[in-house]
Amino acid sequence: TSVGGVDVNVTTSFGGVRVSSSWAKMAPLAGERLSLRQILVTWVTLYVALIEAVDRSNFKTCEQSSFCKRQRSVKPEHSPYRALLNSLEVTEKSIKLQLINEVNKVPLLLEVYGLQGNMTRIKINELIPLKPRFEVPDVLIQDPPTVPLTVIGKDESSLELGLGRDQYKLIVTSKPFRMDITTGNELLLSINSRGLMVFEHLRKRKDSYTEKISSTVSSMWNKIKNVFNSEKKDETAESEEVKTEQEPGDGDGGADSLEKPEDTDAQKESEEVEDEAGMWDETFKSHADSKPNGPSSVGLDFSLPGFEHVYGIPEHADSLKLKTTEGGDPYRLYNLDVFQYEIANPMALYGSVPVMLAHNARRTLGMFWLNAAETWVDISSNTAGKTLFGKMLDYVQGANEIPQTDVRWMSESGIIDVFVMLGPSPFDVFKQYASLTGTQALPPLFSIAYHQSRWNYNDESDVQAVDAGFDQHDIPYDVIWLDIEHTDGKRYFTWDPNKFPSPKDMLQNLASKKRKMVSIVDPHIKIDSGYKIHTAVQSKNLYVKTKDGSDYEGWCWPGSAGYPDFTNPEMRSWWASMFAYDQYEGSMENLYTWNDMNEPSVFNGPEVTMHKDTVHMDGWEHRDVHNLYAFYVQMATAEGQIQRSGGTERPFVLTRGFFSGSQRFGAVWTGDNSAEWDHLKISLPMCLSMGLTGISFCGADVGGFFKHPSTELLVRWYQAGAYQPFFRAHAHLDTPRREPWLFGDDNKLLIRAAIRQRYALLPFWYTAFYHAHRTGAPVMRPMWVEFPQDVDTFSLDEQYMLGSALLVRPVLEQNAHGVQVYLPGIGQFWYDAHTHQRHHGRQNLYVPVTLGSIPVFQRGGTIVPRKDRVRRSSSCTHDDPYTLYVALDSQNAAEGDMFVDDGHTFNFETKNEFLHRRFTFANNVLSSRSASSTGQFHSAAWLERVVIMGAPRPSSVAIKVAGGQELPLAFDHQPTPPVLTVRKPAVNVAADWTLYVR
Numbered sequence: 001t002s003v004g005g006v007d008v009n010v011t012t013s014f015g016g017v018r019v020s021s022s023w024a025k026m027a028p029l030a031g032e033r034l035s036l037r038q039i040l041v042t043w044v045t046l047y048v049a050l051i052e053a054v055d056r057s058n059f060k061t062c063e064q065s066s067f068c069k070r071q072r073s074v075k076p077e078h079s080p081y082r083a084l085l086n087s088l089e090v091t092e093k094s095i096k097l098q099l100i101n102e103v104n105k106v107p108l109l110l111e112v113y114g115l116q117g118n119m120t121r122i123k124i125n126e127l128i129p130l131k132p133r134f135e136v137p138d139v140l141i142q143d144p145p146t147v148p149l150t151v152i153g154k155d156e157s158s159l160e161l162g163l164g165r166d167q168y169k170l171i172v173t174s175k176p177f178r179m180d181i182t183t184g185n186e187l188l189l190s191i192n193s194r195g196l197m198v199f200e201h202l203r204k205r206k207d208s209y210t211e212k213i214s215s216t217v218s219s220m221w222n223k224i225k226n227v228f229n230s231e232k233k234d235e236t237a238e239s240e241e242v243k244t245e246q247e248p249g250d251g252d253g254g255a256d257s258l259e260k261p262e263d264t265d266a267q268k269e270s271e272e273v274e275d276e277a278g279m280w281d282e283t284f285k286s287h288a289d290s291k292p293n294g295p296s297s298v299g300l301d302f303s304l305p306g307f308e309h310v311y312g313i314p315e316h317a318d319s320l321k322l323k324t325t326e327g328g329d330p331y332r333l334y335n336l337d338v339f340q341y342e343i344a345n346p347m348a349l350y351g352s353v354p355v356m357l358a359h360n361a362r363r364t365l366g367m368f369w370l371n372a373a374e375t376w377v378d379i380s381s382n383t384a385g386k387t388l389f390g391k392m393l394d395y396v397q398g399a400n401e402i403p404q405t406d407v408r409w410m411s412e413s414g415i416i417d418v419f420v421m422l423g424p425s426p427f428d429v430f431k432q433y434a435s436l437t438g439t440q441a442l443p444p445l446f447s448i449a450y451h452q453s454r455w456n457y458n459d460e461s462d463v464q465a466v467d468a469g470f471d472q473h474d475i476p477y478d479v480i481w482l483d484i485e486h487t488d489g490k491r492y493f494t495w496d497p498n499k500f501p502s503p504k505d506m507l508q509n510l511a512s513k514k515r516k517m518v519s520i521v522d523p524h525i526k527i528d529s530g531y532k533i534h535t536a537v538q539s540k541n542l543y544v545k546t547k548d549g550s551d552y553e554g555w556c557w558p559g560s561a562g563y564p565d566f567t568n569p570e571m572r573s574w575w576a577s578m579f580a581y582d583q584y585e586g587s588m589e590n591l592y593t594w595n596d597m598n599e600p601s602v603f604n605g606p607e608v609t610m611h612k613d614t615v616h617m618d619g620w621e622h623r624d625v626h627n628l629y630a631f632y633v634q635m636a637t638a639e640g641q642i643q644r645s646g647g648t649e650r651p652f653v654l655t656r657g658f659f660s661g662s663q664r665f666g667a668v669w670t671g672d673n674s675a676e677w678d679h680l681k682i683s684l685p686m687c688l689s690m691g692l693t694g695i696s697f698c699g700a701d702v703g704g705f706f707k708h709p710s711t712e713l714l715v716r717w718y719q720a721g722a723y724q725p726f727f728r729a730h731a732h733l734d735t736p737r738r739e740p741w742l743f744g745d746d747n748k749l750l751i752r753a754a755i756r757q758r759y760a761l762l763p764f765w766y767t768a769f770y771h772a773h774r775t776g777a778p779v780m781r782p783m784w785v786e787f788p789q790d791v792d793t794f795s796l797d798e799q800y801m802l803g804s805a806l807l808v809r810p811v812l813e814q815n816a817h818g819v820q821v822y823l824p825g826i827g828q829f830w831y832d833a834h835t836h837q838r839h840h841g842r843q844n845l846y847v848p849v850t851l852g853s854i855p856v857f858q859r860g861g862t863i864v865p866r867k868d869r870v871r872r873s874s875s876c877t878h879d880d881p882y883t884l885y886v887a888l889d890s891q892n893a894a895e896g897d898m899f900v901d902d903g904h905t906f907n908f909e910t911k912n913e914f915l916h917r918r919f920t921f922a923n924n925v926l927s928s929r930s931a932s933s934t935g936q937f938h939s940a941a942w943l944e945r946v947v948i949m950g951a952p953r954p955s956s957v958a959i960k961v962a963g964g965q966e967l968p969l970a971f972d973h974q975p976t977p978p979v980l981t982v983r984k985p986a987v988n989v990a991a992d993w994t995l996y997v998r
Contacts, residue, residue, distance in 0.1 A: 054339050058285075059347060059607050062329050066278025067297035068376045071198050071410040072330075074299075079176035079195030083110070085159055093146040095161060098127060099177055106201040114164040116145040117432050118423070120181065122191070124298075124416035130202035133296070134414045134624035136372050139631070139661040141438045144419075168422065181420065187305055189365060189420060196301035196408055199416065203294055205280055287606035290547055290613045293621070299410040300418070302367060303382070307358040308403045309794045311782070312366075312693045313377055315349040315658075315670070317341050320685035320782060321795045322356070322379055330376040330410070335627050335657045337601035337608045340674055340706050343682045350599055350671045351658035352627045355693040357429060358405060361789045366421035366429040368436065371411040372627040372659065378408040413624050426785045427777055433694055434776025437661040440696040441638075442773040445903035446478040446516055447592075447652040447667065448697075448765050449874040450755050451728035453481030453518075454738065459499035460506045463517075466739060467510065471872060473741045475752045476759050478873045479516045481594065481730070490558035491531050492521045493584050503586030511590045514875035518654065520594045523566065523633045524601070526558030533578065537564050542571040544622070545615040552614045554602035563600055563610065566632035567625050568617040572639070579640030589645065592652040593637050598630040599657040630657025631665075638665040648905050654726075658695065667697035667726045675704030675735075680717050681812040685797045687724055691778030696769065698780070699726025708735050711743045712814065712851065718751045719854045720810035722758040723802065725765075725779050750852050757854065762874055763865040763882060763898055768803040770899035770916075779803065787824040790842070796822060805862035805887075805896065806833065809847070809855040818848045821855055829860025831887045831949045837977045838950055860950070861889035863896025863919045868944075878903065881944035882989060886921050888950035894921040897931055900939055900989060913937045915990050921948070926995040928987075941989045951980035954997045959985050962992040969995075 062068040080103040087098040099108040106126070113121040121144065125133060147164035154160070159172040163181070171180045179191040279295040281288065304310070310322045313331055325331065325346065333352035341349055354369040356377070369375065382404040409418075421432040452470070457463050463480060470477050488494040495503045510517055525534050537543055543551040543562045553560055564571050581587055602610050612623035634655040641651035653666035662668065670686050673679040683700035690698045702721040703709045709717065718740075721727050731738050740751040758765075768779045778785070779802065783793035786801050799809035799821060807830065809821045821844070823830045828841035833856040839845055847855045858864060864885045871877045886894050901907065901914040908914040918931035926946065953973040957980075960966040972981045980997070987993045 054341055054347075056342075056347070059336065059338070060284060062332075062376055064284060065374065065376070065412075066276075066282050067200075067295065067374075067412045068330070068410055069278070070200075070276065070295070071297060071299045071376075071408075072378070074196055074198055076194040076196060079178075079192060079197060080104075081108075081177040081192070081197055081199075082175045083159075083172055083177045085154065085156070085172070085174050088151075088154070088159065090149070090151060092148065095149050095151075097159075097172065099124070101199070101201075104201070106199075108199055112149065112161070112170065113144070114147045114149045115419070116147055116164075117435050118164070118168070118421070118428065119144070119432050119436075120163055120170065120420045120422070122179070122416070122418050122420065124199060124300075126199070126201055130204070131293075133202070134372075134620055135417065136370050136414070136628070138635075139370065139372075139628075139659065140436055141661075141664075144436060181422070183422075188363070188422065190303040190305070192301060193303045194301045194406060194408075196299060198297065198299040198410075200295040200297045202296055205294055284606050287611065289606070289611065289623075292547065292613065293413075296413040297411060298371070298414060298416050299408065300416055301406060301408045304358045304365065304405045304407065305402050306362075307360050307365070307405045308381070309360065309784075310356055310358045310379060310405050310407065312353070312356040312689055314353050314689040314693060314695075315351040315686065316346055316689075317343040317349065317670075317682050317686060318346065319344070319795075320688050320797045324381050325378045326380050330378040330408075333375040333377065333627065334607075335599040335609070335630055335659075337597065337599050338671070340672055343678050350656045351630065351662070351668065353658070353660050353662075353690070353693040353695065354409070355433060355660060356407060357426075357692055359426065359784060359788065359794065361791055362424075364423040364426045364429050364788065366419075366423070366433060367407070368419040368421065368433060368660070369409045369411070370417040370419065370660070371409075371414045372625055373412040373414050373623055374626065375409065375411040378406075378410070380406045380408075382406050413621070426788055427775070430694075430776040430778065437694060438664040439774065439776045440663040440694065440769065440772040440779075441666060442650065442769055442908070443667065443697060444650045444652055445762065445766055446874050448725065448769065449478035449727070449762065450476065450758060451479040451481060451518070451726075452477050452739070453483070453728055453730040454735075455483040455731065455733045456485035457482060458485075459496075460502065463506055464509065467513070467515070469739055469741060471513075473748060473752070474870070475740055475748075475755055476870065476872055476874075477515070477755070478875075479518055479592075479728075480510070481518045481728070482520065483733075484520050484522065484557055484596075485733075486519060489526065489528075491526050491528065491533065493533055493578055495586050500586075504588060507586075507588040507590055511588070514873045516590045516592060516652075518592045518594050518652070520596055521637065522557070522595065522597045523629075524554065524556040524558065524561035524563055524597060527553060527560045527562055528558075534562060536574070537562065537571075540570070540574065542568060542574065544610070546611075547613045547615060549615075552610070554600075554610065555604040556597060556601060563602075565616050566629060566636060567620070572632060572636035575636040576640035576643055579637070579644050581644060589649070593641065593654075595630070595633050595637055595653060595655045595657075598633040598655060600629050627659050630655055631659040631662050634658070634662060634665040648907070650904055650906060660694065663695045663697070667699070668695050669698065669726060669728065670700040672705045673701055675707040675709035675713060677713060677812065677814055679704055680713065680720060680810075681798065683720070683724070684800060684810070684812075687780055688778075688782050688797075688800055691725075691780050692782070692785075694776060696772045696779040697725050699724045699728060701731070702727070702729040703731060703738055705730055706732050706735075709738075711747050714738070714743065715747055715750045715754075715851060716811050718754040720812070722754040723806075723808045723810065723854070723856065725769075727758055753852065754854065756870060759870070759874065759877070760866045760868050761864075762877070763867055763900075764803070764805070766903075767865065767897060767899045771803070783807075783822070783824060790824045792822060792842075793824055805859050805864050807857040807859065809857075811849055811853065811855070816849055818846050819855060821845045821847050821857070823857065827890050829887070829889055829950065830857040831860065831977075832856075833858050833885075835977070836947075836949045836974075836979045858885065858887040858949070860887050861894050862887050863894050863921065865896070865898040875903070879940040881942045883945040883947060884919060884926075884943065886919075886926065886946065886948040886951075888921070888948065892922075892924070892950070895919060898989075900941070901937055908935070908937075915939065917989065924954075924997040926997070928991070928993050930992070937990065939989050943985045943987050943989065944983075946982040946985060946995065948980040948982070948997070950978055951997065952978060954980065956998045957982050957996065958998070959987065959993055959995045961987055966996070 084098040089096040094113045097110045109127045111123040150162040152160040161170040167183045181189045331346040332348040334348040356367045358365045544565045614622040638651040638653045687698040702717045741748045783796045787793045823841040825841035830839045896919045898917045912934045914935040915937045916931040957969045957971045970983045
């Protein structure tokens with residue numbers, strides 16, 4: 001590319017963002033004239049960003065984030081907060097108490113809600129804020145149903161509440177303020193036990209010009225009063241002092257009346273802190289943050305006695321079990337565009353879910369910190385007896401040497417709004433969180449099949465050639481993707497008129513093979529008076545504003561771009577309308593959407609994102625809503641796809657940025673990874689963490705986005721990707737082409753085998769997603785979820801369960817000749833999914849591997865449905881027959897289920913058009929019955945085979961359909977390992993039937 005008359009051809013990153021070597025994504029259209037600004041920005045970009053990986057200096061540490069530094073400077077055991085117990089107000093839905101900061105006398109309001117499903121909600125806000133503080137909207141699917149709280153006991157120092165169920169209690173201690181949740185004589189969780197709560201109240205800046213004048217006038221008037229009316233002044237002062245002592249509502253002047261602070265040094269320090277650097281303005285590199293509202297951060301600590309393992313708070317490229325942060329930075333939750341991210345560190349990435357789970361052999365707990373501002377999370381290990389609430393723990397548990405995890409949440413703005421999910425099982429916590437933020441949307445069937453993508457397929461003929469290549473090499477796939485080069489000059493909702501002149505013809509060609517396409521639609525809008533999307537957003541006044549009220553402009557792929565305010569329902573509604581077929585010209589029903597760069601990414605912004613003092617609807621600053629931006633973009637896009645079909649078709653939208661509740665709108669991927677073995681390995685805990693926090697539809701770019709994988713790494717990544725929920729190969733513009741047939745016949749066959757395994761298991765995957773949609777249980781889940789009492793599973797990163805039936809241990813090491821697999825469960829049988837060899841739990845099993853091996857084991861006692869016939873796409877298998885794989889347990893029993901519908905509409909919900917079949921094997925009888933009293937669906941699919949692992953050779957096999965006669969069936973039996981294969985039962989998938997093995 002020629003920039004300013006100079007040829008440029010380098011690989012760079014810009015502020016932590018990928019930039020192509022040809023500058024294809026940054027350069028204006030050929031023939032457009034470069035402005036001086038564009039030339040300067042381009043050259044500055046080249047100068048500052050000639051690096052090969054993430055530049056950490058582009059992203060803040062806690063020390064560089066003033067509120068995090070302030071919060072972390074607060075040390076344990078000196079909490080200034082006291083609960084005013086005489087202010088107790090009990091309502092039908094909640095209890096309310098006032099809290100007071102005894103240093104600065106600022107009153108707060110504590111609200112506690114008992115929620116249905118064994119949850120507790122705790123809110124803390126200013127009692128009388130200077131202006132409203134932001135509370136997160138739209139993430140909760142409803143106002144959570146409450147259960148009455150009861151006051152069990154109260155004295156001058158504490159308050160005891162019953163939390164719905166009799167065995168759960170909440171104890172509020174007055175001074176210092178603390179809350180403890182117990183069950184029976186077990187302390188589950190303590191809040192502010194270390195005294196680290198911080199609530200920075202909104203205030204006027206004391207050193208402002210207006211404040212100085214006001215202060216000067218006030219001082220002069222006081223002197224006049226002193227001279228002319230000293231007696232009256234003394235009476236007024238005395239009155240004011242009494243008023244101050246009683247102000248928070250304890251008019252009785254008793255034990256809870258507000259006292260003057262005893263520590264005058266602490267009071268002086270509190271007054272001085274008004275002027276601490278970073279409270280009223282902050283600079284990071286060349287970017288200034290004006291902070292018109294001043295300091296507004298909130299923080300709270302939680303102590304978890306008896307817990308050593310905590311999980312969640314994605315997105316981080318780190319281990320499944322969260323690490324302690326002592327001596328380093330906290331985990332950061334702040335959606336950012338991070339170029340070629342590093343692994344094994346707590347840096348923020350593209351999405352944020354402020355949910356943490358704690359697990360031990362007896363119980364699982366969850367915490368949901370509902371705050372959309374920049375958030376940091378500190379984690380430390382302790383011994384329960386050494387903390388402030390050790391005496392209470394000794395009292396209720398009789399021991400003080402109990403391991404403990406301490407967690408500290410710190411957010412820049414908003415309020416404290418936290419949900420404590422009391423479990424007690426992992427599946428209880430999943431259900432509790434799903435009741436708050438919703439479940440994973442049931443994806444259309446095609447979207448859980450294989451996707452082929454790169455930046456970029458060049459033109460329509462390239463798309464056609466790739467599509468034909470899959471047929472030529474007999475490799476199934478469902479979706480081909482187009483990155484931003486398909487647009488007319490990075491103008492989304494358009495097509496390049498030279499490269500993609502006939503998009504409908506291209507889409508119709510794919511549709512004839514029952515295949516789909518995904519095109520990218522990013523939320524930054526090219527500023528161009530001839531671009532209808534820009535002119536419409538501008539005319540409707542729907543762009544995010546600067547602090548001065550003008551439309552905010554940033555730099556992204558199109559060059560200068562505006563950023564729609566997706567927090568505004570009007571903006572979301574209009575955006576959704578743009579997906580209508582008559583608005584998005586060239587689109588058809590088989591075109592779906594990819595929302596990238598929606599953190600939002602702003603190349604010339606602080607930390608490659610939007611300035612915090614920009615302004616959204618109703619005057620809220622971007623700092624308040626930052627982590628919600630991508631959530632709203634995906635919400636609006638998904639709604640657009642639903643609306644274009646008249647509300648009948650399920651959407652598919654992939655997003656890079658996300659927040660709690662994003663699971664309701666589609667899929668997520670792990671962003672711009674690299675073709676490295678460590679990036680393959682880290683994709684497992686990254687997706688497992690997302691699944692634990694509600695987002696089941698997760699995957700990583702197969703092969704790695706950056707760099708070029710070795711053939712071994714590529715094969716291993718396909719094998720791993722085939723067993724992750726979202727299965728897409730994707731690559732950077734500067735990498736060599738990676739279609740599966742370009743690496744020699746041997747490797748092509750290995751990749752094809754992995755993809756075919758994915759297609760064979762689609763009935764199982766689809767059923768697992770149905771359960772995720774109904775219950776919130778993750779599709780891809782850590783081993784400890786299925787074996788919650790086995791401590792050896794608590795830290796496993798390299799193997800996992802799909803549903804409750806399949807254990808997957810991908811090969812993640814170069815030149816591997818074998819892998820270690822932990823098979824849990826005393827007396828548990830595990831069957832090799834490929835050889836059907838039976839193994840016993842509990843053991844560490846060494847499994848020899850070749851380049852074609854994918855270690856997968858089916859759990860004894862489960863039944864897995866498959867479709868083993870090879871087709872070109874998932875839709876082509878709609879009426880194909882099923883095979884049931886029955887893995888017997890030690891009692892010669894097994895069970896499983898299968899969900900069937902049309903695979904793409906909402907009819908399963910709106911019209912009850914679905915089948916949910918329950919399969920049970922016991923006493924040598926396999927039966928199929930309906931698991932739903934309401935679902936009905938006509939299907940031509942039938943049962944082709946039944947494979948029973950661990951079964952001895954029978955003398956006969958017969959089947960009986962309800963209302964029919966018993967018919968003999970042909971079968972084969974393999975003695976070693978013992979496998980019985982029953983051929984052609986030939987019963988319809990919707991029928992009730994019984995199969996007898998005699």
